[in-house]
Amino acid sequence: MSTAVTPGAGTARGRPRTDGHVLEARGLSRSFGGRTVVDDVSFTVAPGRMTGFVGANGAGKTTTMRMLMGVLRASSGQVLWDGRLITAADRAGFGYMPEERGLYPKQGVLDQLGYLGRLHGMSRRDALAEAARLLERFGLAGRAKDRLESLSLGNQQKVQVAAALLHGPAALVLDEPFSGLDPVAVDAMVELLRERTARGVPVLFSSHQLELVDRLCDTLVVLSGGRVLAAGTADELRRAGPRRHRLHCEQDTGWVRDVPGVRVVDVDGPAAVLELEDRAARARLLEQAVRHGLVEFAEIVPALTAVYREVTR
Numbered sequence: 001m002s003t004a005v006t007p008g009a010g011t012a013r014g015r016p017r018t019d020g021h022v023l024e025a026r027g028l029s030r031s032f033g034g035r036t037v038v039d040d041v042s043f044t045v046a047p048g049r050m051t052g053f054v055g056a057n058g059a060g061k062t063t064t065m066r067m068l069m070g071v072l073r074a075s076s077g078q079v080l081w082d083g084r085l086i087t088a089a090d091r092a093g094f095g096y097m098p099e100e101r102g103l104y105p106k107q108g109v110l111d112q113l114g115y116l117g118r119l120h121g122m123s124r125r126d127a128l129a130e131a132a133r134l135l136e137r138f139g140l141a142g143r144a145k146d147r148l149e150s151l152s153l154g155n156q157q158k159v160q161v162a163a164a165l166l167h168g169p170a171a172l173v174l175d176e177p178f179s180g181l182d183p184v185a186v187d188a189m190v191e192l193l194r195e196r197t198a199r200g201v202p203v204l205f206s207s208h209q210l211e212l213v214d215r216l217c218d219t220l221v222v223l224s225g226g227r228v229l230a231a232g233t234a235d236e237l238r239r240a241g242p243r244r245h246r247l248h249c250e251q252d253t254g255w256v257r258d259v260p261g262v263r264v265v266d267v268d269g270p271a272a273v274l275e276l277e278d279r280a281a282r283a284r285l286l287e288q289a290v291r292h293g294l295v296e297f298a299e300i301v302p303a304l305t306a307v308y309r310e311v312t313r
């Protein structure tokens with residue numbers, strides 16, 4: 001099923017801000033040796049919104065993010081910042097966590113962050129102070145003087161995130177920032193990212209951890225085979241799929257098969273999962289259900305994992 005949903009004005013996590021900047025991919029495509037791996041991809045990352053970028057291995061997420069950041073040239077299409085063509089100066093103000101990471105393994109953690117902060121125009125003092133604060137938030141204050149390569153991979157990852165956040169970026173583009181992090185580190189990172197969105201920063205991150213994406217994201221972009229299959233809030237994507245209800249009675253629910261306007265997805269003894277054609281079908285169903293000892297009738301709110309499977313099927 002292919003679903004295209006335009007993000008609405010409000011979300012379960014609050015109204016989007018209108019005072020920040022908008023990052024936009026417009027018709028981005030990229031081919032390698034004649035093979036198109038990103039094909040006419042368009043989406044926006046709104047100010048103050050956390051946008052999750054999901055899709056199977058090889059769907060084209062990293063390639064798209066590289067084009068957004070200008071480290072890879074697009075075969076066609078544009079990247080816009082506040083509705084105009086993005087510039088190198090705009091991008092220099094972004095925080096980017098590339099898939100290939102790219103800090104210096106032999107350099108000390110704090111020194112390295114201080115150096116990166118200076119590259120972004122911070123004073124040495126401010127860069128070191130902010131780096132120390134971020135390391136503290138990630139529980140790495142005691143490792144500040146250690147060489148990066150002496151840290152575990154998960155801890156190196158936290159330093160990478162700190163590097164992306166250090167200079168107060170105007171937008172964040174993060175390629176799988178959560179992979180390999182323990183649950184406490186995930187929580188610390190969620191909190192840090194939420195602080196940024198609360199200030200109006202647009203955040204785009206890719207992830208294969210759908211439960212996390214569900215918990216964190218205001219908006220989702222689902223990529224498959226280099227194309228956008230669906231985009232919208234998690235609630236909009238849920239609503240775009242079939243609406244299902246769970247019925248539970250005291251007696252066997254096999255009778256539901258004979259109720260006009262009711263499509264049976266599954267019947268298992270006293271429980272059934274159903275799709276209803278209209279309100280009349282619902283009324284007919286409930287009338288019968290009461291006679292069979294109705295215990296529960298409720299709409300099923302699908303997990304994002306189920307929605308994802310549905311749209312990529």
Ligand SMILES: Nc1ncnc2c1ncn2[C@@H]1O[C@H](COP(=O)(O)OP(=O)(O)OP(=O)(O)O)[C@@H](O)[C@H]1O
Pocket residue numbers: 032037055056057058059060061062063064
């Ligand atoms: N430099 C390159 N040269 C040739 N093919 C490439 C290059 N970079 C990416 N590809 C191909 O483009 C496709 C998309 O890759 P990409 O890394 O963007 O996917 P992804 O969605 O980020 O995957 P994953 O979830 O595994 O990281 C893949 O088939 C990949 O092999």
